[in-house]
Amino acid sequence: MPSLRVMLIEDDELTRSTVKAALVKKGIDIIFDTPHVADALTFAKKHRPDVAVVDYNLGKGPNGIDLANGLRKFDPSIGIVLLTAFLNPTQLPTQIAKLPKGSKYLIKHSVSEIGVLIKEIEAAAAYMA
Amino acid sequence: MIVPFNLDIPLNPPSDYPHPSLFLYPYDVSKTGDTKRRLAKIETWDAPFDLSIAPLLIFISLIPNTLVELRSTDSTRTVVLWIGIKLFTIIIWFAPLYVLHGTVKGFKRREINLFLGGIIGAILGSISGTYVFYAANLLNVNHPSENLQRRIISTAIIGFAWLPIGLVLSQSYGNIKKIAYGKEGSPHSLIRQNFRKTAFYNSYVRKSHDSIQTELSEISYNLANELTALASSESMGLSNAEKILEKLSTKSFRDLSNRIDKDVQAIRQKRNLRLRILTFRNYVSVILISVYKDMKKNPLNPRIFTYVIVVCLLGTQIRNNESVFHIFVFSSLAAAVTYAMSSLIVFYWKKTEKYFFEFSIFGLILNILFVYLIQEYMRIHGYDTVLVGQRAKTTFLDVLLFFFIYFLGHFGTAGVTATVDIFRVKEFSKIAHAIEAEMLRDQKRLIGRRWAVHIHGKIQTRISSAALAIQQATDKGDGSMILKTIDSIRFTLAEPSIGLKQVDRALEQEVQTRFAPWSGLVEYETSIEPELYSLDPVRVRVVGEVLEELISNAVRHGGATQIAIKLSMSRSSGIVLYAEDNSTNPPSLSTNRSVGIGTTIFNAASLGRWKLERDQVRGKTVFNMTISSDINFDLER
Numbered sequence: 001m002p003s004l005r006v007m008l009i010e011d012d013e014l015t016r017s018t019v020k021a022a023l024v025k026k027g028i029d030i031i032f033d034t035p036h037v038a039d040a041l042t043f044a045k046k047h048r049p050d051v052a053v054v055d056y057n058l059g060k061g062p063n064g065i066d067l068a069n070g071l072r073k074f075d076p077s078i079g080i081v082l083l084t085a086f087l088n089p090t091q092l093p094t095q096i097a098k099l100p101k102g103s104k105y106l107i108k109h110s111v112s113e114i115g116v117l118i119k120e121i122e123a124a125a126a127y128m129a
Numbered sequence: 130m131i132v133p134f135n136l137d138i139p140l141n142p143p144s145d146y147p148h149p150s151l152f153l154y155p156y157d158v159s160k161t162g163d164t165k166r167r168l169a170k171i172e173t174w175d176a177p178f179d180l181s182i183a184p185l186l187i188f189i190s191l192i193p194n195t196l197v198e199l200r201s202t203d204s205t206r207t208v209v210l211w212i213g214i215k216l217f218t219i220i221i222w223f224a225p226l227y228v229l230h231g232t233v234k235g236f237k238r239r240e241i242n243l244f245l246g247g248i249i250g251a252i253l254g255s256i257s258g259t260y261v262f263y264a265a266n267l268l269n270v271n272h273p274s275e276n277l278q279r280r281i282i283s284t285a286i287i288g289f290a291w292l293p294i295g296l297v298l299s300q301s302y303g304n305i306k307k308i309a310y311g312k313e314g315s316p317h318s319l320i321r322q323n324f325r326k327t328a329f330y331n332s333y334v335r336k337s338h339d340s341i342q343t344e345l346s347e348i349s350y351n352l353a354n355e356l357t358a359l360a361s362s363e364s365m366g367l368s369n370a371e372k373i374l375e376k377l378s379t380k381s382f383r384d385l386s387n388r389i390d391k392d393v394q395a396i397r398q399k400r401n402l403r404l405r406i407l408t409f410r411n412y413v414s415v416i417l418i419s420v421y422k423d424m425k426k427n428p429l430n431p432r433i434f435t436y437v438i439v440v441c442l443l444g445t446q447i448r449n450n451e452s453v454f455h456i457f458v459f460s461s462l463a464a465a466v467t468y469a470m471s472s473l474i475v476f477y478w479k480k481t482e483k484y485f486f487e488f489s490i491f492g493l494i495l496n497i498l499f500v501y502l503i504q505e506y507m508r509i510h511g512y513d514t515v516l517v518g519q520r521a522k523t524t525f526l527d528v529l530l531f532f533f534i535y536f537l538g539h540f541g542t543a544g545v546t547a548t549v550d551i552f553r554v555k556e557f558s559k560i561a562h563a564i565e566a567e568m569l570r571d572q573k574r575l576i577g578r579r580w581a582v583h584i585h586g587k588i589q590t591r592i593s594s595a596a597l598a599i600q601q602a603t604d605k606g607d608g609s610m611i612l613k614t615i616d617s618i619r620f621t622l623a624e625p626s627i628g629l630k631q632v633d634r635a636l637e638q639e640v641q642t643r644f645a646p647w648s649g650l651v652e653y654e655t656s657i658e659p660e661l662y663s664l665d666p667v668r669v670r671v672v673g674e675v676l677e678e679l680i681s682n683a684v685r686h687g688g689a690t691q692i693a694i695k696l697s698m699s700r701s702s703g704i705v706l707y708a709e710d711n712s713t714n715p716p717s718l719s720t721n722r723s724v725g726i727g728t729t730i731f732n733a734a735s736l737g738r739w740k741l742e743r744d745q746v747r748g749k750t751v752f753n754m755t756i757s758s759d760i761n762f763d764l765e766r
Contacts, residue, residue, distance in 0.1 A: 012587065014617055017596040022597055041649035061646025061675070066684060070650045098685070114597065 004125050007049040008033040009040045009067060010083070011058045022114040028121065035059075037067050044071055044078065050125045051079035053117070065098055066103070072100040079124030081106060081117070102127035233618055251289040255281045320734040341389060346587075350379045357617050357624075373599055373615065382589045421424065481558055512538040543679075591621045633666040636696070643676040651710075654693040668704065670735045671756060679708055679730070679752060687712025687750060704756040 009014040013035070019041050020030045030041045037058060044052065048108045052071055054064040062070075080103035100104065103108040262280040355376050595618040601609035636641060637657055644653045663673075676694070683689035689710035697705045731739045731754065739754035 012590055012594070014614075016588050016599040017593040018601070021601055023542060023733070027602065037646055038649035059646070060642070062650055062681075063686070066681075 002015050003027050003029045003036060004051055004121060005029050005031045005047075005049045006121060007031060007040060007052045009035070009037070009052060009064070010055040011035040012055075015055075019114075019117070020067060023118065023121075026118055028118065033061070037062050037070070040067060041070055045066075045074060048075060049078065050122050051081060051093050053081045053083065053121065056082055056084040068100050068103060079121070080104065083107075083123050084128070156360065184239065197461075247289045251285040254285040258282075260287065292754065309728050341385065343391075344385050344388070349588075350383065352376060352381075353619050353622040356619055359615075373611070382592065388591065478531065548562055591618060632667060636661050636664045636669050636672060639669045639673045640676060640694075640696070643680065645671050647680055647684065651680065651689060652691045656693075656695040658697045661704065664704070672706070675706065675731065675754065675756070683710045683712055683750070689713075689750070699755065706752070706754040706756060708752040709744075709749045710752075711748065 006023065006105070008020055008023075008030055010019065010033070015046075015056055016033055016035065020033050031049055033049060034040050034043070035058070037098060037123075040052070043049075052068070054063040054067055058064060058067070064082050068082060071078050071080065080100055082099060082103060082105050084105070084107060102124065104124045106117060106120050258280040259277065262277050356373060358374050359376065570680075595614050598614040599611055602608075602614065640655050640657065644655065647653070680692060681693075683692055687710065689712045692708060692710040694706065694708040697707050699709075734756050735754045739752070742751050742753075744751050
């Protein structure tokens with residue numbers, strides 16, 4: 001089975017580089033990582049990754065859900081994994097209901113257990129496969 | 130002892146968001162369901178006899194009467210006895226009123242109610258007068274010149290004067306209360322029951338953020354210290370990696386995050402208390418404003434004042450056997466002062482309207498002074514007034530009496546005005562809704578979007594990432610990677626407020642900053658009039674906030690892929706923002722009446738002057754807003 005081609009969008013540099021390194025070590029092919037929504041969209045249009053791992057909070061402007069919906073507009077088969085830091089349901093963004101179908105939702109704290117993230121990436125990739 | 134970092138974390142609230150003042154919500158919520166139903170109820174409510182505050186009114190009405198009695202006494206014992214007698218009189222006054230309540234309420238005509246109120250007041254006054262006379266005789270504290278007939282007549286007259294006023298006051302009170310509180314209770318009971326809790330609420334948010342800051346500082350400080358010690362120890366290397374990983378447990382930060390969640394919930398629960406207390410404040414404002422509305426309509430008709438002062442003085446005169454001529458001169462002069470002050474305020478109404486409270490206080494002081502001067506004049510010229518002989522000592526009580534009469538007289542006028550003028554009450558409802566909107570906005574803005582997101586999203590994420598990085602470095606045997614990660618996380622802990630700071634920008638830059646992150650999701654065109662390039666930072670941020678909401682709404686709710694905006698300057702009205710987008714699912718909202726974060730921001734920025742429309746022909750959604758030039762955003766709140 002060919003390794004999954006994953007795109008990582010996270011605005012925090014440390015987190016991005018750490019998660020990237022951990023995924024690469026586990027055999028995941030991180031073909032692109034960026035903090036910017038616009039760059040992610042441009043890249044995805046050209047290279048069609050299997051899965052996008054997207055942080056919910058990307059700073060000012062669009063959030064991870066906006067990006068996920070933007071990606072699905074031109075690539076209905078792309079898998080989406082949304083990362084968020086919210087632990088408590090009262091803090092969950094109300095927009096979570098607008099995540100594209102088949103998207104996976106992961107609390108960031110679980111990311112330190114990289115196996116959990118890989119499992120979700122594989123599940124997201126299997127959505128349209 | 131833990132020494133916190135000197136962190137520059139903004140306490141509640143963050144200063145970089147414009148915060149509208151309370152009264153910047155002009156949208157008409159009076160036609161929404163609940164308020165409409167309440168107003169309909171008020172407009173058909175025709176029985177003014179609401180006795181819920183009758184005991185209070187009667188108690189207040191006895192104060193001038195008691196003062197009159199006090200000045201006829203010459204010993205402390207007598208004063209104490211008189212007060213005791215008066216307190217018992219209250220029971221005689223209001224107990225039968227409750228019995229008669231149902232009977233009087235049956236009459237639908239206002240005039241009949243008032244007349245009946247007067248009759249009842251006179252009867253009760255006579256009874257209480259008789260009671261007071263015999264009680265006073267029994268206790269040997271009667272007035273030297275008094276007899277039973279004078280006591281009955283004077284008390285009946287005063288009773289006839291006060292009771293109808295009580296009815297009118299209770300009617301307007303009831304109307305406003307129903308709109309403001311529904312069936313939830315009266316302002317008095319709210320004040321009594323909730324004052325402490327509400328005061329607690331006011332400091333609650335600040336305390337919450339204060340403690341969050343302290344906890345964050347302490348946690349960060351301890352963790353940074355421990356990491357530094359481990360990193361600088363001689364045995365630093367892979368052997369310490371496990372210890373560092375242990376230290377990087379994010380439990381403390383998770384606990385802090387959960388604390389914020391709990392605070393948010395608690396503040397939501399306390400919101401209603403604050404809303405009620407602010408509503409009560411506005412209820413008082415309605416009454417005060419009504420006084421001047423009445424004066425504006427009828428400058429020579431502060432009728433309640435004259436009514437009360439003449440009747441009270443007449444009653445006193447009959448009892449004390451003083452000169453009828455003098456008492457009428459006295460009343461007329463006092464009334465003239467009132468008329469003169471009213472006319473003055475009304476004549477300069479446009480200038481005085483904003484300072485009605487200050488003028489009111491000034492008027493009171495002036496009136497008191499005038500009353501005092503009249504009495505002095507009469508005393509000097511040897512007239513038989515209350516200032517002659519032993520009663521001269523009670524001049525101060527006289528002043529208090531007229532102070533009280535003046536105030537209550539105007540409140541009576543306000544009651545009449547408020548009763549027939551529902552308009553003010555409608556405005557009052559709008560303000561109440563605006564407060565609620567403001568509170569919702571406060572919570573989401575201050576806690577949901579700033580503190581919680583920052584601590585949840587940034588600090589915890591970095592620490593989790595650091596833990597992961599150290600784990601990887603340990604697996605690889607890469608000691609330098611561990612040190613690098615520790616440096617990184619220590620930097621984060623030393624500056625936990627990073628990311629909460631905002632910078633001022635020029636308008637053009639602000640617009641680009643707001644649009645740029647959306648590129649790829651939406652194409653945009655901007656046009657800014659050069660005149661706006663030097664716009665002040667406060668209004669630049671307002672425009673930025675509006676744009677942020679506008680873009681996110683168009684993309685998220687309307688599925689827009691193209692947005693064009695134009696910002697121009699109108700000398701007469703302010704900054705004009707025009708925007709159009711190609712939403713395929715345009716919002717059904719065409720007015721500015723719903724309450725949400727977006728609409729609240731729009732209303733605050735524009736005083737309600739914004740419109741969202743669908744241009745069916747061109748297939749565009751069009752947004753128009755005029756941002757007020759003189760809008761007063763309080764950045765410190």
